[in-house]
Amino acid sequence: MDAPTTPLRGPAGGSGPAVDDARDAALLKVRDLTVTFRRRKGSVQAVSGVSFDVARGETLGLVGESGCGKTTIGRAILRLLPQGTSATSGSIEYGGQDLGSLSSGGMRVVRRHLQMIFQDPLSSFNPRRKVWDIVAEGLVIQGVDKQEIARRVDAALADVGMSASMVEGRRPHQFSGGQCQRIAIARALALGPDLIVCDEPVASLDVSVQAHVINVLQEIREKRNLALIFISHDLAVVRNVSDRVAVMYMGKIVEIGEADHVYARPAHPYTRMLLEAVPMPDASVKLKPTSVDREMPSQSNPPSGCRFRTRCPLAARICTDVEPPLRRMPQGQLAACHFPYDEPAPGRPGPGDPGIPGDAS
Amino acid sequence: MSGSGIQVDRRGPQVSQPTTPARGPEAVAKGRSLLPEADAPTWFAFGFLALLILGAVLADWIPGLAKPNLEVGAFSGPPALTVNQLFGTDALGRSIVSRVLYGARTSLSIALFASAISMSAGIFLGMLAGFYRGVVERLVDLYANTLASLPPVLVILALIAAAGTSVFTITLAMGLLGIGTYARITKGAVISQAGRDYVLAARALGASDVRLLAREILPNLVPTLTAIVPPLMAGLIVTEGSLSFLGYGIPPPAPSWGGMIAGSTDLLNRFPLLIFGPILAIVLTVYSLNTVGDYMARRIDIREGQL
Secondary structure, three states: OOOOOOOOOOOOOOOOOOOOOOOOOEEEEEEEEEEEEEOOOOEEEEEEEEEEEEEOOOEEEEEOOOOOOHHHHHHHHOOOOOOOOEEEEEEEEEOOEEHHHOOHHHHHHHOOOEEEEOOOOHHHOOOOOOHHHHHHHHHHHOOOOHHHHHHHHHHHHHHOOOOHHHHOOOOHHHOOHHHHHHHHHHHHHHOOOOEEEEEOOOOOOOHHHHHHHHHHHHHHHHHHOOEEEEEEOOHHHHHHHOOEEEEEEOOEEEEEEEHHHHHHOOOOHHHHHHHHHOOOOOOOOOOOOOOOOOOOOOOOOOOOOOOOHHHOOOOOHHHHHOOOOOEEOOOOOEEOOOOOOOOOOOOOOOOOOOOOOOOOO | OOOOOOOOOOOOOOOOOOOOOOOOHHHHHHHHOOOOOOOHHHHHHHHHHHHHHHHHHOHHHOOOOOOOOOEOOOOOOOOOOOOOOOOOEOOOOEEHHHHHHHHHHHHHHHHHHHHHHHHHHHHHHHHHHHHHOHHHHHHHHHHHHHHHHOOHHHHHHHHHHHHOOOHHHHHHHHHHHHHHHHHHHHHHHHHHHHOOHHHHHHHHOOOOHHHHHHHHHHHHHHHHHHHHHHHHHHHHHHHHHHHHHHOOOOOOOOOOHHHHHHHHHOOOOOOHHHHHHHHHHHHHHHHHHHHHHHHHHHHHHHHHHHO
């Protein structure tokens, strides 16, 4: 492995049409992932034909409104979806192994490499366990011997800025939210994973604590050359941590590419809408919403053609009839839109941006 | 970039945040009181049950206490200030105090063993039903609903008619009939636990189904179960009392509360005091068990609120 501090950024392009930045070094390959939940009345497709790669040491941000399927993707990767009520198709390859075809024993071995951090850290801990045992649990399950467990738990706690003496004899509810999330990170780290799915890891925390937890994550990522899938509805947070970003809408990836490209020149109207929704600290910047704000349509009966067309300011006839495929945009990323934008994001100070009236600086 | 809501700085994790975790109020309360936040009825209930259990277990060693079948005084003697005649003597001159305590031994151990049968099978079935749902759940539901739709005393009478009256038959019959209730309650509790993140997190760490059920979910069922076991045991004591009252319970001359009540009804007109001993025992035991159950349920709410 080369220097772990540099996240891999492959050259854009050069792979199949629907997948962004497929590299030989891809740690995780998700192809055409579709997840259907059976409900009492009919079924709901939470994820429809999603494909992406994650390279070693890379952070992929997964953004979208709640209910767009981001959490489902995270859980599908770790095979955590309820087996009775959900059906998964497509393939999820980790290190060349198709996870869907693994036995539960084989999956247990892979789980050392794939870990997860949940949104609400406290509810992700068994309330009747002590913190030290919670961090050690994965190692116990994986059959690691006692001395090694103690060593690795100590190392994992140290990585998140805690120590065994701090957690000694204590239960999760005796710690603050930020501390709990760091304990959750330590629990995932103890197994020595290559990839951690972070499902809204800071959404339940105070803003001041959010930054701290994100810093901890970033440091560990660099130190251990970890790949992260960072699921969040908060674009500002995702921007800070991600090498690449995938924007999801109603179970599909509508835009995916290098974070810099997507944030600077978003191609999909939905991405623009999300970026406009990010609060601006500069009150002199006036934004005109480009989108018709409406409710998300029903998941069980998605609109024909482009799923975003019911909320899209650019929607035309073709959007109803033809579903746009993910295509390479001139600015670098992939987007699924018939009428992609090419100019910089509105309101963002950028070279030659004409869209800011009354800026007297 | 101006758009970010968060400023990510490069401070290390060690420098920020004080590192002393907050102490929960629970920890403080535990050191002070055996029964935190218990009111007077709760103290009474725990105290009464403790005394009753002690009395039942140690009945053989209580100084001066006669054996239950020994004639110690006049037929239907009135209460007097001796150990054996505190509640009077029954129609055969036997000590009511002694018979109540030895009866407690029978009643409590039947309730205990029957509960053990119901719990072990019921919790097992309920956990499978709640965890796997689907066909397993439907089968367990069918079984539980069938049991629930049968009047327990009639079923037990039928079993006794087939197998003969004995403490063993009664215990087994009541134990089997209780399985459905425990299965249903456990199932509900498991369903509410199985969807929680900590179960998902344990699965993500590689835990097998057996481990998830036994190590993760089962310990979290304990609070729910401690709240429902006492009232269900109270029900068993009433059922056993009714059976003995009807003459199909504990075969005489062995002492039992229901049998004592039945025996004193004949003489109720002339010696109304006779009935007080056993009735008081049943009423107070049932009341105490229910009160203890309520207290446990309150404790769960408090604990859940603290999480």
